Amino acid sequence: MHRAIDTAYSDSPAWLRKAQAAVPHSLRSKGAVDLSFHNRDGRLRIGRAYQSGCLRLRVPRPSGNEAPCAVLMNTAGGLAEGDRLDQRVTWDEDSFATVTTQAAEKVYRAVAQGSTIATHLEVARGARAEWLPQETILFDGCQLQREAQIVLAENVTFLGVEALVLGRQAMGETVRRGSLRDRMRIWRSGKLIYADTLALDGDIAALMQRAAIGGGAMAMAVLVHASDGASGLLEPVRDALQQARGKAAASSWNGLLAVRLLAPDCDTLRHDIATALAVLCEGRPLPRVWRC
Amino acid sequence: MGITITTRTIIATPQAKSMAETDLFDLMSWMSPAWPIGAFAHSSGLEWAVEEGHVTNRETTLEWIVAALENGAIHNDLVIFVHAWRAADAGDTAALLDVAELAVAAQTGYERQLESCAQGAAFRRIAISAAGVSRFSCYLESLTDENLTYPVASAVLFACRGIPLRMGLTAWLHGAVSNLVSAAQRLVPLGQTDGQTVLRELRGPILAAVENAHGLPEGDPFAAMGGCTLVADLGCMAHETQYTRLFRT
Numbered sequence: 298m299h300r301a302i303d304t305a306y307s308d309s310p311a312w313l314r315k316a317q318a319a320v321p322h323s324l325r326s327k328g329a330v331d332l333s334f335h336n337r338d339g340r341l342r343i344g345r346a347y348q349s350g351c352l353r354l355r356v357p358r359p360s361g362n363e364a365p366c367a368v369l370m371n372t373a374g375g376l377a378e379g380d381r382l383d384q385r386v387t388w389d390e391d392s393f394a395t396v397t398t399q400a401a402e403k404v405y406r407a408v409a410q411g412s413t414i415a416t417h418l419e420v421a422r423g424a425r426a427e428w429l430p431q432e433t434i435l436f437d438g439c440q441l442q443r444e445a446q447i448v449l450a451e452n453v454t455f456l457g458v459e460a461l462v463l464g465r466q467a468m469g470e471t472v473r474r475g476s477l478r479d480r481m482r483i484w485r486s487g488k489l490i491y492a493d494t495l496a497l498d499g500d501i502a503a504l505m506q507r508a509a510i511g512g513g514a515m516a517m518a519v520l521v522h523a524s525d526g527a528s529g530l531l532e533p534v535r536d537a538l539q540q541a542r543g544k545a546a547a548s549s550w551n552g553l554l555a556v557r558l559l560a561p562d563c564d565t566l567r568h569d570i571a572t573a574l575a576v577l578c579e580g581r582p583l584p585r586v587w588r589c
Numbered sequence: 590m591g592i593t594i595t596t597r598t599i600i601a602t603p604q605a606k607s608m609a610e611t612d613l614f615d616l617m618s619w620m621s622p623a624w625p626i627g628a629f630a631h632s633s634g635l636e637w638a639v640e641e642g643h644v645t646n647r648e649t650t651l652e653w654i655v656a657a658l659e660n661g662a663i664h665n666d667l668v669i670f671v672h673a674w675r676a677a678d679a680g681d682t683a684a685l686l687d688v689a690e691l692a693v694a695a696q697t698g699y700e701r702q703l704e705s706c707a708q709g710a711a712f713r714r715i716a717i718s719a720a721g722v723s724r725f726s727c728y729l730e731s732l733t734d735e736n737l738t739y740p741v742a743s744a745v746l747f748a749c750r751g752i753p754l755r756m757g758l759t760a761w762l763h764g765a766v767s768n769l770v771s772a773a774q775r776l777v778p779l780g781q782t783d784g785q786t787v788l789r790e791l792r793g794p795i796l797a798a799v800e801n802a803h804g805l806p807e808g809d810p811f812a813a814m815g816g817c818t819l820v821a822d823l824g825c826m827a828h829e830t831q832y833t834r835l836f837r838t
Contacts, residue, residue, distance in 0.1 A: 478815065482694070492694040496660075496815030504817060508643045509656035512820040535830065546826035550699040557823040 325379035328352030330369060332396070334424075335389035341365040344389065352382060355399075357585070364427065366395040366584050375403030376412035376441070384416045388424035388453075395427040397584040401462070401563075402430070404439040411440025411476065418447045418457075425454040429574070429584060432460035432516070432563060440476040447483040449523060455483070456577050460518035460570060462563045463501065473502045483523060483553075490551060491521065514544070514559035516566035522577050527554040533576045541569040612752050619720065619746065620764035622771070626711040626739070628764075631704045632772040632836040633662065634825035639776040640833075641824070647783045650773045653821070654766060654787070655794050661818030663765060665695050666705075667802040670740040670761060672810040677728055677748035685728060685745065688810055692738040695814060698826045700838040707837075709742040710734035716746050724749040758799045766791050772836065 328351035333344035348354050351373035359365050371382065386396055404412050414433075420426040428447075435441065449455055459481060464470035476498050483491035495517075497504060505511030522530065531549040534556060538545040543560030556573045560566035567587075574583055582588070618624060635653065638644040644653050657663045669692040676685035696702035713734075717726045725746050729737060740761070747757035767788060774784040805813050816822075828838065 480811070480815075482811070489690050489694040491697065492691055492811055492814070493697050494811070494815035495817055495819075497817045504660075507652070507656060508649065509638070509653050509818045509821040510660060511817075512643070514819065517819055544820070544823055546823045546829075548698040548700070548826040548829060550696075550702050555697060555826070557819070557826055559819055559823060 322379075325381075326351045326373040326376070327381050327383075328371060328373065329383040329385075330354055331385040332367060333387040333389060334365075334367075334392040334394045336392040336424075341392060341394055343367075345387070352384070362581055363584070364393060364395045364578070364581055366397060368397055368399050368584070368586060369430070370399040371402060375405055376414070377405040378407040378412070379410050381413040382415070384414070386417075386426075386428070387419045388421060388426040390421045391423040392421075393425040395429055395584055397586055398430040399586055400431060402433040403436065404433060404441045405436045406438030407440040409440075411442060414441070414443045416443075416445040418445070418455075420447075420449045420453045420455055422450040422452050424450075426456070427578070428455075428457040429587070430458070430460075431586065432462050432518070432566065434462045434465060434563075435472055435475060435477065436464065436470065437472045438475055439472070441478070443477075443479045445481045447481070449483065449485040451486050452525065453485075454522075454524040454526075456520070456522045456574075457481075458518060458520045458570060458574070460516070460558075460566060461495075462516040462566065463505065464515065466515060466562045471502065474499060475501050477501075481519070481521070483521065485523065485552070490523070491553060491555075493519070512544070512559065514561060516543075516560040516563050518556075518558040518566055518570055520556040520558075520570065520573055520577065522554040523552060525552060527552050530554050530576060534573055537572050537576045538569070540572055543569050545569055545573070547573075612750075612756065615720070615750060616747075616752060616756065616760040619716070619743070620760045622768070624712075625715055626708045628708060628768045629771070630837045631708070631768070632776065632838060633657065633704060633769060634700070634821055634828050634838065635769060635772050636776055636834060636836045636838075637824040637828040637831055638821070639773075640831055643820070643824075644773065644777060646777065647779060647787055650770070650777060650779060650783075651787050651790055654769050654773075654791060656818050657769070657821060658762075658766065658791070658794055658798055661816045661821055662701065663762070664798070664816055665814045666738075666740040666765070667758065667762070667798060668805060668810050668813045669695070669738065670744045670758060671754065671802050671805050673741045673744035674748045674754050674757060675807070677745040678754075682728060685741075686731065689729075689732055689736060689738070689741045691811055691814075692741050693736055696738070697822065700825050700829055704838040705738040705740070706735055708739040709737040712739060712742040712746075713737060716742070720746060720750070722746060722750045755799060755803050758802055759795070762795045762799060766795060775835070 329349045330352045331347035353370045355368045463472040479495040528549045543565045547556045672688045
């Protein structure tokens, strides 16, 4: 099965010609953001804020005890065939900031190459980095390659979430087929410490019904926290997850803590993500975009 | 020229036969439940699946194991095994250490890592003492026990011993899957006949997985990894807090 889809992605001139004919290069949407945070005398400063194409960046003024927050926006309103987002964020030494997205990302049907989201995060010594994008909604026939590379120095705190929803159930949408490669790797002090790939191919609707695979779930998330204090957060996270409405479990090992969530729909998933984040954000409120 | 070929054939045949038999003998020793790596203590989250009612009989046991094999942790173990075998066979220590690091990082939970590294470390200890393969230990000496997974330790031994990849993969998978069947017999519980029937029914999927793994391209092993056993992955974490546990994982 894994080989079958690799073949579909391999250089097939017929497929590529078809794709190029279907969606002219000029109509494909590309977006890139390259953002850096640094700490100047205890205040957060934006160093670099490169934006191009359909990706835009806003930095609302924080209120109360909110973390300083940058919000990414995809002005194209989603990703279709051939679309690509490149997101690069750097947290310099001792900086502390959250990055989120203004809305759920939508990935539409694709015919050949599919859509790509590449994320590269770098966290320097002493920094606290939170990568909390809202969920990605997959539509029937989508082909998404998502790759997150997270590079941590020593003595950092990192918190990341990746959430996926199969169709908008409230709109009566279902995902029958598609192809998803969702990769996440984390390095700490040059050593690979986390490597996970969600590979969902072909008849996704049938796969998600199987007992060991989806168990009937339509929404899923993984939260990963990396810090020296990761193991100390395990019991509080588990206590909080007693209130989860979907399936939830947490584990801690090697200076990592991960939470896995499965839910029948997006609302349940968001509730459970917020439940876990309430502990992992150590009492600070979620970014405002998560609350409205 | 014809004479040369004939001569080679005459010399090679008895040697090849005895090689195949000694290979088989060693593989059976190393993949036997009596080879002391503590496999009996691990269920890869199957204990949770039984507790939750996902696995209740022969059919659901088979389905759960097939999912792990084709879409889950065992698929990733096979990718690691193939790349570790090739690196050791080529004497490429740097590539081997990269595979070993990826293998640990791919254990996405405490019990997953415990299961793979406890067996990897135990496998190394007994193999150094009892396998009689001289080159084996030097490849892995820079890895501590927490950094040595079971598929890496076994693939390196097989490569150092000259076991062909396809045969090694088949034996390794038979061992891994038999251990799950054995756990299911105790947990579900399944009768002896049902357990062996499940194992027989797994033969087709196992041989297909071996073919797939054997044909994996060279290059970054991470590119070939991936799975979607979301419930099983969550269950391996949930098992940590399960009230009644017979198994470590």
